[in-house]
Amino acid sequence: xxxxxxxxxxxxxxxxxxxxxxxxxxxxxxxxxxxxxxxxxxxxxxxxxxxxxxxxxxxxxxxxxxxxxxxxxxxxxxxxxxxxxxxxxxxxxxxxxxxxxxxxxxxxxxxxxxxxxxxxxxxxxxxxxxxxxxxx
Amino acid sequence: xxxxxxxxxxxxxxxxxxxxxxxxxxxxxxxxxxxxxxxxxxxxxxxxxxxxxxxxxxxxxxxxxxxxxxxxxxxxxxxxxxxxxxxxxxxxxxxxxxxxxxxxxxxxxxxxxxxxxxxxxxxxxxxxxxxxxxxx
DNA sequence: CTAAACCCTCACGTTGGCGTTAAGGTCAAG
DNA sequence: CTTGACCTTAACGCCAACGTGAGGGTTTAG
Numbered sequence: 128x129x130x131x132x133x134x135x136x137x138x139x140x141x142x143x144x145x146x147x148x149x150x151x152x153x154x155x156x157x158x159x160x161x162x163x164x165x166x167x168x169x170x171x172x173x174x175x176x177x178x179x180x181x182x183x184x185x186x187x188x189x190x191x192x193x194x195x196x197x198x199x200x201x202x203x204x205x206x207x208x209x210x211x212x213x214x215x216x217x218x219x220x221x222x223x224x225x226x227x228x229x230x231x232x233x234x235x236x237x238x239x240x241x242x243x244x245x246x247x248x249x250x251x252x253x254x255x256x257x258x259x260x261x262x263x
Numbered sequence: 264x265x266x267x268x269x270x271x272x273x274x275x276x277x278x279x280x281x282x283x284x285x286x287x288x289x290x291x292x293x294x295x296x297x298x299x300x301x302x303x304x305x306x307x308x309x310x311x312x313x314x315x316x317x318x319x320x321x322x323x324x325x326x327x328x329x330x331x332x333x334x335x336x337x338x339x340x341x342x343x344x345x346x347x348x349x350x351x352x353x354x355x356x357x358x359x360x361x362x363x364x365x366x367x368x369x370x371x372x373x374x375x376x377x378x379x380x381x382x383x384x385x386x387x388x389x390x391x392x393x394x395x396x397x398x399x
Numbered sequence: 400c401t402a403a404a405c406c407c408t409c410a411c412g413t414t415g416g417c418g419t420t421a422a423g424g425t426c427a428a429g
Numbered sequence: 430c431t432t433g434a435c436c437t438t439a440a441c442g443c444c445a446a447c448g449t450g451a452g453g454g455t456t457t458a459g
Contacts, residue, residue, distance in 0.1 A: 129435075129436075130435090130436075131434090131435065131436080140417080140418080141436090142416095142417060142418065142419085143416075143417060143418095145437095145438095146416065146417060150416095158425095160424080160425055160426085160436075160437085161424080161425085161436080161437055161438090162425080162435085162436055162437075163436085163437090178363065178366065178367055178370070179367060180416085181360075181363045181364075181367070182363060182364055182367035182368075184367075185415080186415080186416085192374075195374065211375055214371050214374060214375050215375060217371060218368055218371045218372060218375070221364050221367060221368045221371070222368065224317075224364055225361055225364050225365060225368070227314065227317045227318060228318055228357050228360055228361050228364070229361060230314065231314055231315060231317070231318035231320075231357060232318075232354055232357045232358065232361070234314070235350050235353060235354045235357070236354060238328075238331065238350060239347055239350050239351060239354070265405075265406075266405090266406075267404090267405065267406080276447080276448080277406090278446095278447060278448065278449085279446075279447060279448095281407095281408095282446065282447060286446095294455095296406080296407085296454080296455055296456080297406080297407055297408090297454085297455090298405085298406055298407075298455075298456090299406085299407090316446085321445080322445080322446085
């Protein structure tokens with residue numbers, strides 16, 4: 128398929144798809160005209176790329192990681208044990224990020240719950256503090 | 264205290280602290296010399312800023328949110344119900360981010376677990392695919 | 400009184416993941 | 430054979446959260 132269809136099927140802009148290729152994440156075939164020609168597996172690959180990007184992995188690492196994933200059968204290929212330290216590092220970073228996000232979400236929820244509803248004529252503020260901040 | 268001490272006590276660079284002020288997140292007093300003069304509460308405020316920043320909240324929203332937090336007693340002040348929609352939006356975004364991170368972490372863990380250990384003389388690849396990708 | 404440490408305000412540079420023209424080829428339909 | 434949809438490369442723009450000097454004042458210790 129050409130780039131437009133892949134963009135529609137993945138929801139990713141054409142610009143982003145060209146960028147992924149520039150970064151070595153996608154390697155579409157080329158037609159005589161120069162048009163990019165993607166196979167069906169590209170749809171899944173793009174989805175994987177998005178998942179990894181959303182997790183904060185840099186494109187350079189994703190580029191090395193993708194060849195370790197067998198596209199069609201959704202399996203893992205051997206041969207990249209040298210990546211493991213990086214993956215462990217990313218995993219730990221992700222764990223820390225999850226913890227931080229969870230704490231912040233609790234904070235936001237507490238603030239939302241404690242916020243007084245819309246009041247056109249608010250009384251003087253004499254309420255007690257209601258939410259613990261500084262979640263250390 | 265001056266900016267250097269605050270930087271040491273928070274672990275945040277002086278440049279970042281000046282940037283936070285530029286964005287309206289901190290409002291230190293000024294000495295006749297022009298030097299910034301922070302009170303003790305600034306340490307906690309900086310920590311809150313970092314937590315919220317780490318969760319992806321933009322400085323503009325943090326600037327509106329901070330006045331709703333009573334610094335010393337660690338409580339919540341009323342008077343900002345108009346922020347609630349934004350907070351709910353951020354909370355939902357954070358929830359989605361957590362889910363995505365958790366999925367990616369599982370993916371990374373699976374890859375790590377399935378990666379063959381260092382093998383200077385690897386056999387021909389005839390193993391079965393071991394990891395499910397495309398965690399939709 | 401001087402040196403060192405500390406602080407100030409510009410103001411440009413960096414990084415990543417794209418968005419956005421600009422200036423043009425390709426291809427199927429009418 | 431022209432229109433219009435689709436594609437190409439090239440290249441500049443953007444945003445956030447700072448980093449990194451440049452060039453110069455302030456405070457403190459000896």
